[in-house]
Amino acid sequence: MPIYQFFKRKWLLRQPFPENRLKILESKVPVYRKLPQHYRETLKKRMVIFLDEKRFEGCGGLTITDQIKTVIAAYASVLILEETADYYSGLQSILVYPDDYMAPVYEEGEGGVITEGYEHRKGEYWGAGNIVLSWSDIEENLYESDDGQNLIYHEFSHLLDDRYGLTAGIDEEGKPLRDDEWTHIMAGSFRKLQRRAYERRKSALDLYGAQNPAELFSVATEAFFEKPDELHRENPDLYRMLNNFYKLDPLRWMG
Ligand SMILES: [Zn+2]
Structure with a gap:
């Protein structure tokens, strides 16, 4: 700076x-x-x-x-x-x-x-x-x-x-290219959302996130801050990853 x-x-x-x-x-x-x-x-x-x-x-x-x-x-x-x-x-x-x-x-x-x-x-x-x-x-x-x-x-x-290459470790099919917890959970959440979108089932995440891993991260961010309880219920691991990344816990203030 x-x-x-x-x-x-x-x-x-x-x-x-x-x-x-x-x-x-x-x-x-x-x-x-x-x-x-x-x-x-x-x-x-x-x-x-x-x-x-x-x-x-x-x-x-x-x-x-x-x-x-x-x-x-x-x-x-x-x-x-x-x-x-x-x-x-x-x-x-x-x-x-x-x-x-x-x-x-x-x-x-x-x-x-x-x-x-x-x-x-x-x-x-x-x-x-x-x-x-x-x-x-x-x-x-x-x-x-x-x-x-x-x-x-x-x-x-x-x-x-x-900036941080958060979804750079996941390919378009949802295969993790890196071996760390973040990547595995993001990739797994992406594949899960793709399945839901295919089966036309609802999710706490906007199904638009099934497009690619970058969209998954952005719709997950929206859900994390706007309806953290639903996200936490549906996918506690994903909630935990976002909690670690943002260092925030919206469950405590959004109700
Ligand atoms: Zn987007």
């Missing part, structure tokens, strides 16, 4: 958390009310740095508001409450579209998630390291906070996967 960034972060953390953002947190971010007090304080610290270091860009006519920035920063910060992952340091910009039709139909590129919508901007100033989100999908998730779906958790967990 460059030295100026180190001091900038230190300085930022000494500033009071802005009143208007606190109001948005309290009224528009359901997870904030559920977090234990000490995590609320940590969340605000993570958000202050996140908001300072990431750029938000409204696309398709969307104007970025404080509410949009606060909601996205809050959920992205839940994932890094304990392990900062250097605040998603590879990520520079968050592109937000108003609606579904621009929703991320992505392919993963080096250093970030590249979307179809992003394709025609390839030659412009924005390099890799972008994330694309649809605001209407985010809002929908917010008001149904127990449906196990959360686009922000989903996309940001892809960044963590890329």
